[in-house]
Amino acid sequence: MRHFISVNQLEADEMYQIIRKANELRDRPNQLNRQLFAGNLFFEPSTRTKMSFTVAERKLGVEILDFHIEASSLAKGESLYDTAKTFEAIGANFLVIRHPSDQWISELEQEGKLNIPVINAGSGKEEHPTQCMLDLLTMYQEFGSIKGLKVVIAGDIKHSRVARSNAKALTKLGAKVIFSAAPGFEDHTLEYPYLTMDEAIEEADVLMLLRIQHERHLHKAETSDYLSLYGLTKERYKKLQDHAIIMHPAPINRGVEIDTSLVESEKSRIFKQMDNGVYVRMAIIMHVLSEWGIIHENNLIKCKSLTAI
Ligand code: ASP
Numbered sequence: 001m002r003h004f005i006s007v008n009q010l011e012a013d014e015m016y017q018i019i020r021k022a023n024e025l026r027d028r029p030n031q032l033n034r035q036l037f038a039g040n041l042f043f044e045p046s047t048r049t050k051m052s053f054t055v056a057e058r059k060l061g062v063e064i065l066d067f068h069i070e071a072s073s074l075a076k077g078e079s080l081y082d083t084a085k086t087f088e089a090i091g092a093n094f095l096v097i098r099h100p101s102d103q104w105i106s107e108l109e110q111e112g113k114l115n116i117p118v119i120n121a122g123s124g125k126e127e128h129p130t131q132c133m134l135d136l137l138t139m140y141q142e143f144g145s146i147k148g149l150k151v152v153i154a155g156d157i158k159h160s161r162v163a164r165s166n167a168k169a170l171t172k173l174g175a176k177v178i179f180s181a182a183p184g185f186e187d188h189t190l191e192y193p194y195l196t197m198d199e200a201i202e203e204a205d206v207l208m209l210l211r212i213q214h215e216r217h218l219h220k221a222e223t224s225d226y227l228s229l230y231g232l233t234k235e236r237y238k239k240l241q242d243h244a245i246i247m248h249p250a251p252i253n254r255g256v257e258i259d260t261s262l263v264e265s266e267k268s269r270i271f272k273q274m275d276n277g278v279y280v281r282m283a284i285i286m287h288v289l290s291e292w293g294i295i296h297e298n299n300l301i302k303c304k305s306l307t308a309i
Contacts, residue, residue: 081111132165147174155210
C-alpha cells in the first residue's frame with residue numbers, strides 16, 4: 001500500500017487485521033522502537049481526527065511536526081507537493097493530511113515522487129478512511145462481526161465522505177447498507193437503497209447519523225423542521241430494535257439530526273467512536289509503516305501501563 005487514501009485499498013482480512021490490532025492496543029500500548037517523526041498537515045478544521053492522530057502518535061512515541069497553514073510557506077504560494085517534499089527532506093517518516101479537495105492525492109502523485117507514506121485524514125466529500133475504520137471497530141466491538149448487519153446511514157449523504165467510505169467498506173465486509181436522506185441530500189450515483197427515516201429506524205442494527213455539511217452547500221439549508229421530518233427524535237428512538245446502536249461521526253448539530261437528549265443515550269456509541277479513533281489510528285500508522293518497511297511490528301517496545309500513585 002503506497003499511501004492510505006481509500007478504504008478500497010484494504011482487503012476484508014486487512015480491515016479485520018487493523019480492527020483487531022486496534023482492540024489489542026487499547027489493553028497493551030506499544031511504542032515503536034525507533035525515533036520517528038510525523039507531519040500532521042490539516043488544511044480543514046478538525047477536532048477529533050487531529051487530536052486523536054496526535055494522541056495516537058504520542059502513544060506510539062512518534063514526534064509530531066505540527067503545522068499551521070497561516071504560518072507556513074503555503075501562505076507564500078508553495079504547493080502541497082513542495083510542502084510534503086519539505087517534510088520528507090527534514091525527516092518526517094509519514095504524513096497525515098486532511099484537505100478540502102478530492103484531488104489532492106493525484107496532484108501529489110502527478111507532481112513528483114514522495115518517498116514517505118501519506119495517511120488520508122479526510123479528503124473533500126470522497127473519503128474518510130480512518131473514520132470508517134473506527135466506525136467498523138465500534139460495530140465489531142458491539143456485534144463481533146460486520147457481516148449481515150443492516151446499517152442505515154442517514155443524513156446529508158450527498159456531501160458526506162463518511163457515508164462514502166463506510167458504504168464501500170461495509171459492503172465489502174458483507175453488511176447491508178441502507179441510505180436515508182432528506183430531498184436534495186440523496187446521491188443517486190451511489191447504488192444503495194433508500195428508506196424514509198420511519199421505515200429505516202425499524203430495520204437498523206446500526207443507525208449512523210450524519211451532520212448536515214453546511215460548509216459544502218451553496219445555500220445554507222433550512223433546518224427548522226429537519227429533526228421532526230428526517231432526524232432521530234425521542235419517538236423514533238423508542239422504535240429502534242433493542243440491540244440497535246446509534247453512531248455519529250461528529251461534530252453533531254444538536255437538535256437537528258438528533259434530539260440533544262439522545263446524544264448520550266443508552267444506545268449511543270458516539271463517544272465510544274471517538275475513543276476508538278485513537279486506537280484505530282495507532283493501528284493504521286503501524287500497518288502503513290510496516291508495509292513500507294519503516295518499522296517491523298515485532299520490533300516494538302511493550303509498555304506496561306502505569307499504575308496511578
Ligand atoms: N468529522 C467528519 C468529517 O470530517 C464528519 C463531519 O464533519 O460531519 O467528515
